[in-house]
Amino acid sequence: MAVQMQLRRIIISEIQDEQVIMLKEVEGDRTFPMMIGIFEASSIDRRVKRMVSPRPLTHDLINNTIEKMGGELRDILINEIREQTYYAVLRIMLDGEIVEVDCRPSDAIAVAVASGVPIYVAEDVLEEVCGGE
Amino acid sequence: MAVQMQLRRIIISEIQDEQVIMLKEVEGDRTFPMMIGIFEASSIDRRVKRMVSPRPLTHDLINNTIEKMGGELRDILINEIREQTYYAVLRIMLDGEIVEVDCRPSDAIAVAVASGVPIYVAEDVLEEVCGGE
Numbered sequence: 306m307a308v309q310m311q312l313r314r315i316i317i318s319e320i321q322d323e324q325v326i327m328l329k330e331v332e333g334d335r336t337f338p339m340m341i342g343i344f345e346a347s348s349i350d351r352r353v354k355r356m357v358s359p360r361p362l363t364h365d366l367i368n369n370t371i372e373k374m375g376g377e378l379r380d381i382l383i384n385e386i387r388e389q390t391y392y393a394v395l396r397i398m399l400d401g402e403i404v405e406v407d408c409r410p411s412d413a414i415a416v417a418v419a420s421g422v423p424i425y426v427a428e429d430v431l432e433e434v435c436g437g438e
Numbered sequence: 439m440a441v442q443m444q445l446r447r448i449i450i451s452e453i454q455d456e457q458v459i460m461l462k463e464v465e466g467d468r469t470f471p472m473m474i475g476i477f478e479a480s481s482i483d484r485r486v487k488r489m490v491s492p493r494p495l496t497h498d499l500i501n502n503t504i505e506k507m508g509g510e511l512r513d514i515l516i517n518e519i520r521e522q523t524y525y526a527v528l529r530i531m532l533d534g535e536i537v538e539v540d541c542r543p544s545d546a547i548a549v550a551v552a553s554g555v556p557i558y559v560a561e562d563v564l565e566e567v568c569g570g571e
């Protein structure tokens with residue numbers, strides 16, 4: 306089971322390396338924070354503010370590569386938490402099958418925001434982070 | 439005609455946004471500088487210094503996506519300069535054909551360094567930047 310999430314807030318600090326994004330359930334109230342690097346945070350922030358870049362940025366390049374190779378990014382899934390580290394996959398439809406590519410959640414969310422696909426979190430990850438409902 | 443280049447030097451400045459990388463012909467002496475952002479410069483620098491990351495970084499993710507989708511990154515090509523802006527493509531072998539994906543040269547070089555594929559510059563770009571031989 307996976308739960309669809311949305312980006313609730315991005316907190317960018319000039320004085321810390323780690324930035325914070327808050328994800329919130331689309332059909333519920335559970336939220337959780339993720340620490341991410343400044344590059345991914347800026348990339349997400351630019352996108353949310355609809356700042357247009359004249360040239361494809363790094364996370365656009367991932368999506369452009371998928372499309373040029375005949376695939377379609379379906380969604381991203383944060384599928385695991387292990388020793389306080391989150392893991393994620395890009396889920397790509399290719400020739401009628403889903404191909405999963407392992408990545409850091411921060412990259413996954415930046416790619417999702419750049420390409421407008423849904424963000425999912427596995428129910429057991431959400432329960433572990435937020436506790437039961 | 440494309441000329442193979444190698445990364446000669448990375449100059450990272452803490453006080454400027456734009457960083458400099460120098461490319462040099464593999465079989466010749468022409469060199470040229472490119473201005474790139476701090477994120478791409480850091481990504482290239484980490485790789486050159488063989489700093490290992492426990493998790494795939496953004497430019498690794500591009501290569502992992504290509505491989506998972508059944509392609510093979512062959513090389514990158516800086517193929518155009520227009521109004522002092524460089525353009526580049528990733529060249530991916532997929533089902534026996536080359537697929538080209540447009541990107542910024544800084545991303546292209548970061549991907550090339552991350553995955554160990556050759557860096558090419560079109561001869562006419564090199565001539566425009568360096569003058570004739």
